Amino acid sequence: MNVLVTGAAGFIGSHTCERLVQLGHTVTGIDNFSPYYDRALKQLNAEAIKHVGVTLIEADLRSAPLAEILPEKIDVLFHFAAHPGISATSSFEDYYTNNIIATQRLLDVFETRTHKPFIVNIATSSIYGLEATLTEDQAPLPASWYGVTKLGAEQLVLAYSRRNIIKGCSLRLYSVYxxxxxxxxxxxxxxxxxxxxxxxxxxxxxxxxxxSFTYVQDIVDGIVSTIDHQEVCDGEIFNLGTExxxxxxxxxxxxxxxxxxxxxxxxxxxxxxxxxxxxxxINKARQLLKYNPxxxxxxxxxxxxxxxxxxx
Incomplete structure (x- = not known):
């Protein structure tokens, strides 16, 4: 399959790129090399994924001409790109534009294409709020700009699925290291x-x-499993982490x-x-995705x- 990974030079995105290549997929990554942390560290990740054959595009999802720079035929999109964490130096605009506007711009591009990808939105347990112990069907109570805007991005993707425009799902990740x-x-x-x-x-x-400190390769197991379970995943939310x-x-x-x-x-x-x-x-992920960290x-x-x- 032809796979696009946003935030490909980031922590979990880069590991996912490598796994996808190992599984035989053709992978294109995109990353804006945000100054949220030292570019040199992302450059290490970028070199690692390029070494295994990933094509990496440097561009900002908030402003780049996405219809022009993204491959025409994408079968699956893993959307990691976001403004992360809880930071006293980050403004609400940082979270809003990177997490919501960037997601909507991606959806705008793929809505117009004949060949539409299955979209796997990478969300976070911060959506649940101060105590993230809930099941996927319980109401979230986010308590940070990060959690609020990641919930917004998740619901944008799921809204397109509900309207039968683009199939997709969302994965809420827990404390990855x-x-x-x-x-x-x-x-x-x-x-x-x-x-x-x-x-x-x-x-x-x-x-x-x-x-729930979860090792990154265990998280990647769950992320890539969605490729083989697109029908059961469409329109769904899954928690991924360790119990x-x-x-x-x-x-x-x-x-x-x-x-x-x-x-x-x-x-x-x-x-x-x-x-x-x-x-x-992770009862739902265990049952439907055979997820087992x-x-x-x-x-x-x-x-x-x-x-x-x-x-x-």
Missing amino acids: GPRERPDKLYTRLIKNGLNDEAFPLFEGSEKHLR EENTTAAGIATTEKILGKKIAIDHKPARPGDQSRTKAN QTSLEDGLKAQVDWYKNNF
């Missing part, structure tokens, strides 16, 4: 600070937060165990909108530590 994790995320910062004897900034109360819960404190302790050293802590005020608990209810937190973190040491 592993090699290539963004530098602002928990484990990359823990590993960096531990190896460099720097204090890790810990937001007040977050050591007690519960998370195992760990506190942030346990994550810190596991990282310290792997590094063989204590990590200094710099205590910071609590962040508004941060989730206190995520626990992935297996990687333990310690095994996944060992792989991430090895990646960090090899690259930095």
Whole structure:
């Protein structure tokens, strides 16, 4: 199949590109190399996916002439591109334009084409709100600009499915970690600070937060499984993550165990909108997608530590 991946040079997008190539698909990626974090890190990911044969387009979904630059025949679209996380330096406009306007511009292009792709929207557990423990059919209560705008993007894709314009589904991902994790995320910062004897900034109360920390390759298993289940996926939402819960404190302790050293802590005020608990209810994905994450937190973190040491 001909597959398009937006946000292809990002953390999960780049891993998905590699898996799709391994499965025999022809993959085109698009990424705007956002300054949200160091371009050099995305460039590492970009070189990795280009090395395995991915064609990578550098363009901004909010402004680029998409009808002209995107391949004419796309069978499946994996839409990762978004303004991520909870950031005090990001405006509402950053989230709105990157997450909602960019999604609508993609839909506008594919609505006019004869050959329409199956669209897999990559969403987030932040859609659920401060406690992400719900099933897919329960009402979400997002509490951050990120969660609100990702819910908006998800509903745009599903609206096109409801109207029988373009088939598609949405995947809500839970606390993904592993090699290539963004530098602002928990484990990359823990590993960096531990190896460099720097204090890790810990937001007040977050050591007690519960998370479904999910290894990236387990997440990719679920993402690519949608290709073979398009009929049952159309119009649906799926949670993808592990059912195992760990506190942030346990994550810190596991990282310290792997590094063989204590990590200094710099205590910071609590962040508004941060989730206190995520626990992935994956019964639906298990049943319909045969999704079955297996990687333990310690095994996944060992792989991430090895990646960090090899690259930095």
